[in-house]
Amino acid sequence: MRAVKRLNFAVLALVVLFVAAVLGSRLDDEQEAVPAAGQTSSAGAGRAAPAFSLEDNNGHVYSVGGPREKALIVNFWASWCGPCQEEAPDLNAMALKYKNVLDVYGVNVTSQDYKPNAERFVRKYMLAFPVMYDLKGDVFDQYQGQVFPTNVLIDKNGVITEVVLGTLTAEELENKIIALTGS
Structure with missing residues (x-):
C-alpha cells in the first residue's frame, strides 16, 4: 500500500513538473513576442x-x-x-x-x-x-x-x-x- 502511494505521489509530482515546464515555456514565448516600448x-x-x-x-x-x-x-x-x-x-x-x-x-x-x-x-x-x-x-x-x-x-x-x-x-x-x- 505504501509503495502504491509513493508511486502515485511520484507520478503526480512528474505531471506537475511537466505542466510547469510547458507553462513556463509558453510565458517565455509570449514575453519574446511582446516588444519593448519604442x-x-x-x-x-x-x-x-x-x-x-x-x-x-x-x-x-x-x-x-x-x-x-x-x-x-x-x-x-x-x-x-x-x-x-x-x-x-x-x-x-x-x-x-x-x-x-x-x-x-x-x-x-x-x-x-x-x-x-x-x-x-x-x-x-x-x-x-x-x-x-x-x-x-x-x-x-x-x-x-x-x-x-x-x-x-x-x-x-x-x-x-x-x-x-x-x-x-x-x-x-x-x-x-x-x-x-x-x-
Missing part, C-alpha cells in the same frame, strides 16, 4: 503598405496604398492606452511642423476601445491630423498590430520603411520623420 519591428519593412480606406467622423474617406504626394505615418492607438496619451502631444506637434512633407493618419482601433472615449481623446488632445475608426480591427490586423501605439512609417512610394512599437521621445520621433521625409 522598439522597431522589421515586420512589413521594405514591403508595400497594405491598402485600406477608412472614414473619419465627418464622412471623409482616407486611403493608404500605393504612391502618394507625401510620406505618411499611420498611428494605431486606443484611448485607454497610457503611452498613446503620452505620445499624442508630440505626434500632433510633428504633424503640424512637417505638414508640407508628411501626412499623419490616426487610426483608433475601435474594436479594442470605446468610440465615445476615442472621440473625447481626439478633442482633449486637439489632434490636428485626420482620425479614423477601425471599427472591426481589420486594418490593425492587416498591419499585424501587436501593441499600442504602433506607428507605421510609409515613404512616398507607398513602401513601409519602419514599424515602431510603443512610444518614442519627441526627439526620436522627429529624427525618424526627418529620415522618412528627407527634411
